[in-house]
Amino acid sequence: MANTSDLKSVLLSISRPVFAVLDGAQFDDLPRSLFAADFIHKPLYLDRGNGTADQLRTAPQLVWLDRDWHDADKDNTGQPRPTSEKMLGRLLDLIGERHAAVFWFCEAGGDVLFRHLRTINMILLPTSVDMDRGKAYERNPLSQTSDDAQDADHEMVLFRHADSNVMAQVLPSLTYAHLARVLGPAQQILYSADPDWSEKPMRVSRAEDMPVPPAGPLKLSVEEVRAIETRRSLAARRRRIAYLCETCPAETQGASREALEEHLRISEETGKQLGLVSEGAHCRWAFIMCKTSGRVANSKEAIEFITRKGSSPDKQVQQLMVDAMNWMKKQSSAGIHP
Template identity: 75%
Template sequence: MADNASLKQIILQAEQPVFVVLDGAQFEDLPKSLFDGDFVHKPLYLDRGNGTADQLRTAPQLAWLDRDWHDVDKDNTGQPRPTSELMLDRLFDLVGERHAAVFWFCDAGGDVLFRHLRTINMIMLPTAVAMDRGKGYEGDPLAQPSDDAQNADHEVVLFRHADSNVMAQVLPSLTYAHLARVLGPAQQILYSADPDWSEKPMRVSRADDMPTPPAGPLKLTVQEVGEIEAKRSLAARHRRISYLREACPAETQGASNEALEEHLRISEETGKQLGLVSEGAHCRWAYLMVATRGQIAASPAVTDYIRNGGTHPDDQVGLVMKSTIAALRQQRQLEACL
């Protein structure tokens, strides 16, 4: 869960203008919730008139934390003021345990920050790198694809910078120049991510020696994407170790994390050969590998069923897991009767 208490303390102690970007995809209807909470806010996606109601509801929103909708000066959003503790408390009540808030410290004001954020909604990734788009990268439903010839080696994707877990993966992986490009006019970015990424709130601050960011869209390098993928793989492996210890207590009793990591490395390799994609499917396959001591990977009948059983391998491995669990339970019941 997000560490809202620590975030609140940091924000109020800063005594400077702070704004928040909220991930609409994590709310049922974020624009309505902000309206009901009397927040001054603006959507960060450009609606060209072809966006559905659902797409507009899930768009990220920039909200002001120094005033509410009833403020006589609510329309003068370019003139920043200190954060309102009342609005901050109202925000945390809305966000709850979601990792759906990224805070921007920006002395230039909300209007300047709004214009900047609109320029980093879309970023460019190298097409030469195989990567798991995962939660951090999604096609923008309101964006037009780029046909710029000079960017033929890159693809335009949505940068979900309103999701604090995404920021925890991406920001530490960026070069100094690209970090400056993300910060734009802001002095600092603050967020609280899952424990997979950090036990404490994370922040990025502008340094005096930061270079002038390159003009144009943020274009990640092969090395940056590689670092992001490495962080994801490590976090996924830690989650799977916890899952195996919980799901297979007898089989994992006494096993070190290093031994389980080696097991997961083999499980991931064989799972990829079967066509598994989702983390859930890889967890199930890791369970099956532990429960059968690796023998299931040597069964042509099982592996062929997962690859070619009629639906996606991710779904097929779920069916195999159900039947395996039923068989193991029956075996244990028989052993208990002997």
């Protein structure tokens, strides 16, 4: 997340009313924390009585930043006022380093924004695209089967719009019309993601020439989903390059960016062929590939070990890395340098 003081100064400089949407999944008990700090807040998931306590705790919350629970006018949430520096500071302290907040500037007020946000909790994704949904696209934990309206080409899934990392992946990938649909009545959205996505706070603003958004749920196109996946792949590659430079300093010293990118491309391709799934597994495989100058990919014994029937390739690569590091330590202690 970007520097808190920078984010605070940006938010306080905005003349429009500011509201925050917090990702409950990143807190132990967000409703209790908000209540203890005297915030006015509303959950954005519809509880039909079938949600567990855990599901209700992890629901995203819309938070008012212009008043607190003790305000005499606290129930008149439709009339926004300037952001309270005290409440904003309290909120930023609560968030800490989490990528768990997205800020909305909405002149129409919190009640109007609340109704809009409830309409973008669920989005439609094309079923024809092979994608890693990750945490950005989960099924609604409070929905019933009948809620998940879908057609043959799309499925209804949860859009984690309270997670700033998710917004950093999704919003830059959307068409103009779909950006207008996400904005709804808001004039601007501000979010501060992890450095993988941006070193500075990112924002989306309403433009005068934005088209009228299509009615109904947000329905992403194949091209938009592919653009999201491309952003994810680039971010994953940056993380893996940083990991290699940290764990394999001798092997990567002096290597060009292009050489590192090519090494990772080959590692990713061979890793997928082995059935690797997790980020950690791909990093470990890139490490082993780097230490062996790629020879491990042609090792019959290593491939058989990783793809052993009944075992998880991710776990097998983890064990292979442990074995390889232990072997290198023994070689080093014996004065042998492979």
